[in-house]
Amino acid sequence: MSVHRAIVRSGGGVSVVLRPTPSPGPGELTVAPLYAGLCGTDLQMLRGLRDDPAPVIGHEGVGRVAAVGPDVPDAFAPGTLVTVNPTHPRDPGFLLGHNVDGLLQERTLLPASAVAGGMVVPLPESTDVTLGALLEPLAVARYALAELRAFAPRTLLVVGDGVVGHLAVRAARPVLGADVRVVLVHRTETGRVFSRRSPHPADVLLLAGERAPLPGPVAALIVTPRDATVAALEAVLAAAGPDVVVDLVGGLPPGAATPLLPGVDLAAARAANCGGLPSPARVTATARGRLFGHRGVSGGQLRAAAAELARDPARYRDLITHRTGLDGAARVMRRLARTRDRTVDGRRLVKLSVRIAATEGDP
CATH class of the missing domain: 3.90.180.10 (Medium-chain alcohol dehydrogenases, catalytic domain)
Structure with a gap:
């Protein structure tokens, strides 16, 4: 054997x-x-x-x-x-x-x-295999941005400085347009220092708890660990006002909820969109703004991410x-x-x- x-x-x-x-x-x-x-x-x-x-x-x-x-x-x-x-x-x-x-x-x-x-x-033979570790998370980030694009945001608020958060910052203007203002919220000062030294930083670099002007409409992308997602959502709802649309990419425990959105099962809202289906994504309207989430991407989105990495690998x-x-x-x-x-x-x-x-x- x-x-x-x-x-x-x-x-x-x-x-x-x-x-x-x-x-x-x-x-x-x-x-x-x-x-x-x-x-x-x-x-x-x-x-x-x-x-x-x-x-x-x-x-x-x-x-x-x-x-x-x-x-x-x-x-x-x-x-x-x-x-x-x-x-x-x-x-x-x-x-x-x-x-x-x-x-x-x-x-x-x-x-x-x-x-x-x-x-x-x-995948095409021209794919840069050395960037293979970025392919799926870039597809996730681009999928999220493509769904948020329908709301014509002036500000993109990214909460979470892991790889999907950083990829969303890098892909924001190619997907949302050159005029979008990008704000990235970090967990630690060490993370903010990394972003500050980056060749492609967000316009505003914050730590959790810090505030900055958020001209609306605001699109928020929450890419936090599952034990931090609800707190991040509550902070976004408090900071951004009712003219916000939130995409929950970060995981959630079953039955997750917040008193700011009574009656909304957050995990169910996220699970309503899976593997790139349906398109456009199902969105939940609330008194505090609009909310959706997603798990996974489609094969077409993976191929598009591979093409983006081939087009601009240095980014x-x-x-x-x-x-x-x-x-x-x-x-x-x-x-x-x-x-x-x-x-x-x-x-x-x-x-x-x-x-x-x-x-x-x-x-």
């Missing part, structure tokens, strides 16, 4: 181990990941804040088809460059890196439901602050499981890109 290397969570720890390499069955295929990223939800799993069962996490990245089972379409011939859409809009049994083993391993088996459902997305590349292989990634994951301090090897970590094997595109 062949084996492959994988970063595995077990007993509260993280280690690189050898795992049996499965052979794909009917309708299935295996992918050899090239580059994968570490996400905020991955950190929540490492810290025990989520109970997702997959021992191998990682849902952001690119790879090549390694093997296919019977009845797999010819579009997925071995060697095809692909990304994997982690969120199936119709099958809750497929959530890559959460309840299905993810990309932080040398081989990932994808079930027939994912292949038939369009979750495996072929985004510096957000990959750390690069390493599987062993180095396991070390970083063990550290981040113990602390919310995002300083790794003396630098603020925004996005960790994991090189799964010696592959094309290596520096």
Whole structure:
């Protein structure tokens, strides 16, 4: 039996181990990941804040088809460059890196439901695989901005300085127009210092609790960890006034609510839009403004993000602050499981890109 290397969570720890390499069955295929990223939800799993069962996490990245089972379409011939859409809009049994083993391993088996459902997305050979860790989060940011564009905002308020927040700042003007005013709210002063030194900073850099003028209409994008999303929403509603539309990208616990929006199930409002469907997104109108959210993106949005990264890679590349292989990634994951301090090897970590094997595109 062949084996492959994988970063595995077990007993509260993280280690690189050898795992049996499965052979794909009917309708299935295996992918050899090239580059994968570490996400905020991955950190929540490492810290025990989520109970997702997959021992191998990682849902952001690119790879090549390694093997296919019977009845797999010819579009997925071995060697095809692909990304994997982690969120199936119709099958809750497929959530890559959460309840299905993810990309932080040398081989990932994808079930027939994912292949038939369009979750495996072929990419052009011109794709810069070294930016693969940014592809899915950029698709999320661009999807959010495209939905907010319908409200013609004068101000974009981004709450959360993780990678999706930074990507939204970088993509704001290409999507919303040159005149939009962009405000980014950070969790820590260290995060604000990173933004200040960035080649593409927001117009206004705030810490949580600080205020700045917010000319309306205001579009707010909340990209916080799930344990901070409700507090962030309440702060936005208090600061922005009733002429606001809020997109909840950050996770929420089931039944999450706020007295500022009586009777509104926040988690249900977010779950109403999944995998890029429906389009346009369902929006909840309240006395304090309009509210929606979304989980995941469509295959078309992933392809559009890949095209944007190919068109203007310099606008985004510096957000990959750390690069390493599987062993180095396991070390970083063990550290981040113990602390919310995002300083790794003396630098603020925004996005960790994991090189799964010696592959094309290596520096």
